[in-house]
Amino acid sequence: MPAAPPDRARTGERISLSRLPDDRVLVVDGDGSREIAVAAVPRLVAEREATSPRWVWDDTSWWYPPLLAAGVRVRRCHDLRLARQLLRRAPAVDTAHLRGDDAALWDRPGPRTRSEPTLFAADDAEHLRADVEGARQLAAVAAVATPAEQARLELLLAAESAGALTAAEMTHVGVPWSVEVHERLLVDLLGPRTPRGTRPRGLEALAVLIRRELEAPDLNPDSLPHLLAALRAAGLDVTDTRAATLVGVEHPVVPPLLAYKQLTRLLTTNGWAWLDQWVSGGRFRASYQPAGSSTGRWSSNGGGALSIPVQVRPAAVADEGWAFVVADVAQLEPRVLAGMSADPALVRSARDPDLYQAMVDAGSVPSRDDAKLGLIGAMYGATRGGGGRMAEVLAQQYPAAFALLEGAARDGETGRSVRTLLGRGSPTLGEIWEQRPEGAPTDPVQQTRERRAYGRATRNFVVQGTGAEWALCWIAEIRNELWRRGTGPLEERPHLVLFLHDEVVVHTPAALADEVVALLREAATRTSRLVFREAVVDFPLSASVVRSYADASKRSATAAEEVDAEAPPATFPR
Numbered sequence: 001m002p003a004a005p006p007d008r009a010r011t012g013e014r015i016s017l018s019r020l021p022d023d024r025v026l027v028v029d030g031d032g033s034r035e036i037a038v039a040a041v042p043r044l045v046a047e048r049e050a051t052s053p054r055w056v057w058d059d060t061s062w063w064y065p066p067l068l069a070a071g072v073r074v075r076r077c078h079d080l081r082l083a084r085q086l087l088r089r090a091p092a093v094d095t096a097h098l099r100g101d102d103a104a105l106w107d108r109p110g111p112r113t114r115s116e117p118t119l120f121a122a123d124d125a126e127h128l129r130a131d132v133e134g135a136r137q138l139a140a141v142a143a144v145a146t147p148a149e150q151a152r153l154e155l156l157l158a159a160e161s162a163g164a165l166t167a168a169e170m171t172h173v174g175v176p177w178s179v180e181v182h183e184r185l186l187v188d189l190l191g192p193r194t195p196r197g198t199r200p201r202g203l204e205a206l207a208v209l210i211r212r213e214l215e216a217p218d219l220n221p222d223s224l225p226h227l228l229a230a231l232r233a234a235g236l237d238v239t240d241t242r243a244a245t246l247v248g249v250e251h252p253v254v255p256p257l258l259a260y261k262q263l264t265r266l267l268t269t270n271g272w273a274w275l276d277q278w279v280s281g282g283r284f285r286a287s288y289q290p291a292g293s294s295t296g297r298w299s300s301n302g303g304g305a306l307s308i309p310v311q312v313r314p315a316a317v318a319d320e321g322w323a324f325v326v327a328d329v330a331q332l333e334p335r336v337l338a339g340m341s342a343d344p345a346l347v348r349s350a351r352d353p354d355l356y357q358a359m360v361d362a363g364s365v366p367s368r369d370d371a372k373l374g375l376i377g378a379m380y381g382a383t384r385g386g387g388g389r390m391a392e393v394l395a396q397q398y399p400a401a402f403a404l405l406e407g408a409a410r411d412g413e414t415g416r417s418v419r420t421l422l423g424r425g426s427p428t429l430g431e432i433w434e435q436r437p438e439g440a441p442t443d444p445v446q447q448t449r450e451r452r453a454y455g456r457a458t459r460n461f462v463v464q465g466t467g468a469e470w471a472l473c474w475i476a477e478i479r480n481e482l483w484r485r486g487t488g489p490l491e492e493r494p495h496l497v498l499f500l501h502d503e504v505v506v507h508t509p510a511a512l513a514d515e516v517v518a519l520l521r522e523a524a525t526r527t528s529r530l531v532f533r534e535a536v537v538d539f540p541l542s543a544s545v546v547r548s549y550a551d552a553s554k555r556s557a558t559a560a561e562e563v564d565a566e567a568p569p570a571t572f573p574r
Helices: 038-051 060-069 080-089 130-142 147-173 179-190 201-214 224-233 254-270 272-278 310-315 332-341 344-349 355-361 368-380 385-397 399-413 429-435 444-483 510-532
Strands: 014-020 024-029 032-037 054-057 076-079 287-289 299-302 322-329 495-499 503-509 541-546
Touching (some): 014 130, 024 038, 038 060, 054 130, 060 076, 060 147, 076 080, 076 147, 080 130, 130 147, 147 287, 147 495, 179 201, 179 254, 179 272, 179 310, 201 254, 254 310, 322 510, 332 344, 332 355, 332 368, 332 399, 332 444, 344 355, 344 399, 355 368, 368 385, 368 399, 385 399, 429 444, 444 510, 503 510, 510 541
Parallel strands (some): 054 076
Antiparallel strands (some): 024 032, 287 299, 322 503, 322 541
């Protein structure tokens, strides 16, 4: 029997909006309900926002863009599809509370494509009762076994929905983008624009060089089979044409071929077609997918906002009189590991601006490189090479942290789900095997290999997923604090324009830039206390105030690039 949902005094005022046929909307507010015209929704929301309710709806990506277009900002919401996706896999939740005649429709993926903010167009399958599903979800959370687990899960659901609001706002305001600068960069690198399907002059010149060096006058360098055949005919023993393979080959064709591949990628991902599709009105408006991966990290449905190439970043230019504040968190995942494991020695090191150097100063390892290699290797499952050797050394120094990682790896290998600090659950290896046409491997050796690989994935899941939770709580804090730093509509106040896992970019009036930097740091401190409670862990920021995104400081490498792992982690399904 499902438990009764928490009372309104605890959950706050909740107003449910459900789409109905014929451009109608069902509004359920407290104990009453009424129907209104879809065109009346922006006025309703604007009027009720004064009491800061939590809007309960099926998909933020459906409801919020039209509200933003009408000049209405929402402070809080409960995104039912995102929440249901999370609750269905959360180990602490009894999914019996989520059952209902319409459950299959709620389990369908929500809208994940970029669209114009027309008011709430829907098909019959989207005419679902938000109040009914909202009550089921409240009951599922209320039935969680312990108050601590329940509180963490409530925080995660609130952060997930706040992230959905932030994503819609970033698409709405867009990143200031200079088409003139972007086109000049393309012309400098590729040559003048040519009709689609033809090579720009710069690419064609490189293609000529490649053909000449390989003595293959008819070669099409865009054809992988033809290119591989030409390389082998020239005496090069290669099995692929990846950059990592080619850089180890000594032959005159390598430099022009690498340049060709790089410029081809630029043309296809951020060339003139990209400009035509994604930049309008001086703004780059990407489409984001909150919780686009099973760890809770975001992905992008279009525009590639999570991986803007260095070559075109000079085109991201703040408005006149405005600036970008670019801030990223130093050593996010190691600090998250310290906080969630509450390992005393690692927590002490995590209070230092440079966690790795603090490990050296504490006498745990001989050098900063050893600390970095060993800790990152442990989180990504390195079992050989320098990372594996140092991980064995560090396991003696930080037993609680390494026990957490080892426990997650064992659970993954034996088919159990693991969970993040706030309660997001991982898929199991059995789920992955069920999705395969051939099912689980029957060869014991292959099955053991896959179990070990999956253990590396679950080992990292607990840290990466908790890092994603920390970042979500961080941007929720930032979003609300930025709103208080100004007047007028969203785009006239300091506002978030990019969020890349552990980095944020704020577009702000230049006069407020220093205040925004301080705000971001204060928000990181509050988020640490909110997520990790007694384990006091610092999350120092590297922040810069720039006119162009290209001028922000860059980090040399990602954690994944620094790992000498035995094999890549398994891929989790959605």
